[in-house]
Each structure stands twice: as C-alpha cells, then as structure tokens.
Amino acid sequence: MSILKNKKQADYTIIVGCGRLGANLANTLSEEGENVLILDKEKEAFRKLSPSFGGLTVEGDGTDLDVLKKADISRANAVIAVTNNDNTNILIAQLAKEFYSVGRVISRLYDPERECVYRELGIDTICPAVLSANEIDKLLEKPARTKEAV
Ligand code: AMP
Numbered sequence: 001m002s003i004l005k006n007k008k009q010a011d012y013t014i015i016v017g018c019g020r021l022g023a024n025l026a027n028t029l030s031e032e033g034e035n036v037l038i039l040d041k042e043k044e045a046f047r048k049l050s051p052s053f054g055g056l057t058v059e060g061d062g063t064d065l066d067v068l069k070k071a072d073i074s075r076a077n078a079v080i081a082v083t084n085n086d087n088t089n090i091l092i093a094q095l096a097k098e099f100y101s102v103g104r105v106i107s108r109l110y111d112p113e114r115e116c117v118y119r120e121l122g123i124d125t126i127c128p129a130v131l132s133a134n135e136i137d138k139l140l141e142k143p144a145r146t147k148e149a150v
Pocket of ligand 1: 017018041062084085088
C-alpha cells in the first residue's frame, strides 16, 4: 500500500538514508517547500530531522522493493541514495533508474574509483573525498584537483 494519500502529489523527492547528510538535506529541502520522503532502516535515525521537518518518514531497507513501493517510488521525480554503503547506494540508484524510471537519481559514493560505473548507468554522484580534496585545495589556494588525481 502506498503511503501518499493524495494521488495527484507526484512531485517529490525520496532520500534514502537519514544520516548526517540525508537528514540535513531533508531538512533543507523541506524548509524550501519541497515534498520530501525520507527512508531509513533505523527508526532512531529520524531523530536527526528538525522539529519543523514537514515531509514523510518511512522505516525500512531502501533495497527492499516492498519498502520502495510503500514510498511510492514510481511517482517520485528524484531519488537520492545517501546510505553509508556504496553497494547499497548503487543498488538503490539502479532500481530507481532502471526499474522505476525516476528522472533524477543522485548517489553518494565513498570510493571515487567507482564513479565511472555510475556514470555509465546515468547516475549522478556526489563523492565526499573529491569534494573535500577540492575544498582543501581551494583553502590552500591551489587549482582544483581533478577526480582522477584523488
Ligand atoms: P551516515 O553515515 O551518517 O550518512 O548515515 C547513513 C544512514 O544510512 C544511517 O542512518 C543508516 O541507518 C542508513 N542506512 C544504511 N543502509 C540502509 C539501507 N539499506 N536502507 C535504508 N537506510 C540505510
């Protein structure tokens, strides 16, 4: 059974992983007036959401098709996979892209060397190691580091 009562409300973002990054993003998008549904396998994780968070929460494993169905993934226009595991994130991203035809799919990737795999699948990635290296370079007033050099 779908969690969304209003069938017309299809313009929303699903975030998988309510850790430090996922919760922060969910709070920001919600504050900006976006429809957000955040999913985590640990109920306790939702405590990181701000009291003003206006979105939905679903407890469950983001790789479980029943859980994704409950989150009404086929009607989401964006899925952001930010669990703490690259394999989990790539599986969720693949399911969203290939199986549910979600338009925008973004995934966190700890291992920058796997970025090419995601690129081939048409999945956008955020790589903390690359972003941090670039920011440190900026602070050191050096030119931005390329992904290959990390
Ligand atoms: P962090 O490392 O702080 O970004 O937190 C990552 C979050 O991802 C934690 O709250 C985990 O419970 C959550 N997580 C890890 N694996 C899964 C999964 N398969 N499905 C849903 N949430 C997950």
